[in-house]
Amino acid sequence: MSPEDEREFREFVTTRSAALLRVAYLLTGDVHHAQDLLQTALLGAVRRWAAIRHREHPEAYVRTAMYRHQINRWRLRSRRPETLVPSTPDRAGGDDHATDTVVRHGVFEALRVLPARQRAVVVLRYYEDRSEAEVAQLLDISLGTVRSQASKALAKLRAAYPDLAGIPTSMRSAP
Incomplete structure (x- = not known):
C-alpha cells in the first residue's frame, strides 16, 4: 500500500x-x-x-x-431463540436527554427481538432510508422477500412495542 x-x-x-x-x-x-x-x-x-x-x-x-x-x-450459525424483553421503558414527559436515551434504548431493544433477516431489512430500509430494490440487492434476496420481511418486522414491532408508534422520527434515530 x-x-x-x-x-x-x-x-x-x-x-x-x-x-x-x-x-x-x-x-x-x-x-x-x-x-x-x-x-x-x-x-x-x-x-x-x-x-x-x-x-x-x-x-x-x-x-x-x-x-x-x-x-x-x-x-x-444455528438459529438462536428469540429473547423477549420483559417490558418497554415508560416514557417520561418533556424533551430532555434522558427521555431521548430511554426511547433510543427502547428502539434498540425492539430491534433485538427481530429475527436476523428482518432486522437487516428494517435497518437498511428505515434507518439507512434505502429503497426496496437497494435492500434486495445488498442482502441478495428478492424484492418480494424484502417487502414481506419488512411487513412482518413492522407488525412484530408494533405488537410488541405499541409505545414506539407515537415517537417522533427524530427521536428514533441511533445515538
Whole structure:
C-alpha cells in the first residue's frame, strides 16, 4: 500500500467509523459483535483500498461488506431463540436527554427481538432510508422477500412495542 493510500484509508476510518459502527450495532444488536463486524469489513477494504478509493463512495463498499458478512454469520450459525424483553421503558414527559436515551434504548431493544433477516431489512430500509430494490440487492434476496420481511418486522414491532408508534422520527434515530 502506498503512503498516499494509507493516509487516505486512515482518514476514511477516522471520519466514518462512528457512523459505520452504529449501523453494525443495529445489525448485530451487540457492541462487541458490531466492532468485530466493522473490523472485518475494514480489513477487506484495506486490502482493496487502491481500487476502492477511486470509486465514488468507498463507504458504500464497506457497508455492503458489513451486510454480506453479517448475512453469512446468520446463515452459518444455528438459529438462536428469540429473547423477549420483559417490558418497554415508560416514557417520561418533556424533551430532555434522558427521555431521548430511554426511547433510543427502547428502539434498540425492539430491534433485538427481530429475527436476523428482518432486522437487516428494517435497518437498511428505515434507518439507512434505502429503497426496496437497494435492500434486495445488498442482502441478495428478492424484492418480494424484502417487502414481506419488512411487513412482518413492522407488525412484530408494533405488537410488541405499541409505545414506539407515537415517537417522533427524530427521536428514533441511533445515538
